[in-house]
Amino acid sequence: MTDALARRDIGAAIRIYRRWTGASQTDIGMMIGIPQPHVSGIERGNRQVITIDLIERVADGLGIPRKMLGLAPLEDAGPESGPVPASQGEWLSGRRFLGAHRGELTKAVYDLYPESVRLGNTGILIPPQWRLPAPIDLSDVTLRWQEETPRPAVNGGERETKHVRPLLSKGRDYSRYHRAMRDLARPRLFENRLCYRLLDVAPVGDRGAQQLDLDLTLGEMCYFDMIDVGEALAHEAALAARTAEGKFSADGVAWEHLPFRRLIRDPFELATYPLMISVSTLTVRASRAGSTFYMLRRNAAKVAIAGGMLSVFPTGVFQPASVLPAPNSPDFDLWRNVMREYSEEFLGNPEHDGDGPPVDYVNDEPFRSLDTARREGRIRVYCLGVGIDSLNYVGDVLTLAVFDSDVFDAIFDGMVDQNDEGDVDTEEYNFTPEAMRRLLDTQPIAPSGAACLHLASEYLSEEVLT
Numbered sequence: 001m002t003d004a005l006a007r008r009d010i011g012a013a014i015r016i017y018r019r020w021t022g023a024s025q026t027d028i029g030m031m032i033g034i035p036q037p038h039v040s041g042i043e044r045g046n047r048q049v050i051t052i053d054l055i056e057r058v059a060d061g062l063g064i065p066r067k068m069l070g071l072a073p074l075e076d077a078g079p080e081s082g083p084v085p086a087s088q089g090e091w092l093s094g095r096r097f098l099g100a101h102r103g104e105l106t107k108a109v110y111d112l113y114p115e116s117v118r119l120g121n122t123g124i125l126i127p128p129q130w131r132l133p134a135p136i137d138l139s140d141v142t143l144r145w146q147e148e149t150p151r152p153a154v155n156g157g158e159r160e161t162k163h164v165r166p167l168l169s170k171g172r173d174y175s176r177y178h179r180a181m182r183d184l185a186r187p188r189l190f191e192n193r194l195c196y197r198l199l200d201v202a203p204v205g206d207r208g209a210q211q212l213d214l215d216l217t218l219g220e221m222c223y224f225d226m227i228d229v230g231e232a233l234a235h236e237a238a239l240a241a242r243t244a245e246g247k248f249s250a251d252g253v254a255w256e257h258l259p260f261r262r263l264i265r266d267p268f269e270l271a272t273y274p275l276m277i278s279v280s281t282l283t284v285r286a287s288r289a290g291s292t293f294y295m296l297r298r299n300a301a302k303v304a305i306a307g308g309m310l311s312v313f314p315t316g317v318f319q320p321a322s323v324l325p326a327p328n329s330p331d332f333d334l335w336r337n338v339m340r341e342y343s344e345e346f347l348g349n350p351e352h353d354g355d356g357p358p359v360d361y362v363n364d365e366p367f368r369s370l371d372t373a374r375r376e377g378r379i380r381v382y383c384l385g386v387g388i389d390s391l392n393y394v395g396d397v398l399t400l401a402v403f404d405s406d407v408f409d410a411i412f413d414g415m416v417d418q419n420d421e422g423d424v425d426t427e428e429y430n431f432t433p434e435a436m437r438r439l440l441d442t443q444p445i446a447p448s449g450a451a452c453l454h455l456a457s458e459y460l461s462e463e464v465l466t
Contacts, residue, residue, distance in 0.1 A: 123447035149219030156228030230392035314341030
């Protein structure tokens with residue numbers, strides 16, 4: 001073990017640890033905060049552990065002295081009473097308040113923005129120039145790659161975030177929000193993966209044209225870049241809304257109480273901050289008996305965002321699934337990103353987390369069946385628009401996928417009841433404007449999911465979607 005640790009051979013260290021403790025790969029995954037398939041890949045040598053963050057998690061999760069892995073020791077926070085534990089306890093209290101009131105906070109923050117950029121009551125911001133007059137086929141969304149991604153003006157380390165970053169040790173704050181989350185409130189899914197950053201949304205062309213399209217320019221960023229800005233914004237709003245008695249009050253959510261949000265007052269100035277882009281998909285099973293869809297209840301213990309809320313699914317960060325760089329990577333494609341999310345969220349397959357070989361979209365299932373059905377017109381995939389979550393400034397490509405019932409039943413025959421992000425809601429909802437509006441009025445729904453439902457219900461009412 002000493003030799004394995006000196007070489008930072010994490011696969012060998014885990015094998016030795018399991019041999020002497022009897023721990024399963026699932027046990028190891030829970031201890032260090034990664035899925036069991038990832039543990040298996042590390043043991044087999046298919047996954048290399050090279051990031052300091054993951055090495056620290058291995059050391060701390062398995063109780064290995066940090067110095068044996070060449071890591072600096074954690075600084076002693078001192079006695080249980082004192083400024084450090086008090087600061088961290090207050091931060092955790094704010095984090096819990098955020099989790100308990102995320103829906104109310106979204107509404108309170110949403111009301112700060114002009115009505116012209118608000119999409120109904122969804123919590124999603126869309127400027128007029130980003131709006132689509134009608135759904136377009138997902139293939140009509142053009143992705144452009146910008147090789148040199150500019151450094152954002154705001155990264156979450158500014159003095160305006162000091163009030164949402166607790167003390168790490170005496171006289172020393174956590175330098176970034178994600179580091180506090182990592183140490184004090186780590187969700188199950190919390191890895192600093194490479195993501196695509198939205199840099200520009202080209203206005204749609206002539207509204208009178210027969211063919212509409214949308215151009216998105218993308219660059220690189222990392223997942224924790226979003227946490228450092230987005231969750232700091234959300235935490236700041238929570239502190240503003242919390243009264244001295246610990247109650248929620250929307251009256252406190254005002255620009256004068258939100259110094260960090262004032263730094264990024266215009267969320268559509270995409271050079272100001274790193275805007276991570278996700279893809280949210282309302283999935284519909286269409287049959288002669290009526291069209292229906294499912295929702296996912298996001299588990300707050302598993303996810304960093306929108307825990308406890310209903311969401312359309314699949315929903316996932318737009319990011320590479322292999323080591324191949326954009327724009328030549330086969331992963332630089334919105335439909336393939338959605339297909340991977342179907343594989344993970346509907347069928348419970350292991351996540352393609354960006355450090356393995358390229359996905360074989362042509363031959364591997366369920367990608368082959370999904371692609372074939374889409375080419376044959378038995379799956380129709382539409383882009384409904386692009387928007388930004390008002391609470392935490394996360395971007396979303398809002399999509400709708402309509403499956404013929406026989407295709408849905410064949411591909412998702414093994415559909416899971418729960419996945420790595422939450423539990424599939426037991427109710428199967430009718431795909432009608434009335435049912436979707438009722439759902440929006442009565443349930444806490446993640447903003448991107450609410451936007452998909454809102455736009456789909458509008459287009460159905462106008463008979464734009466058939």
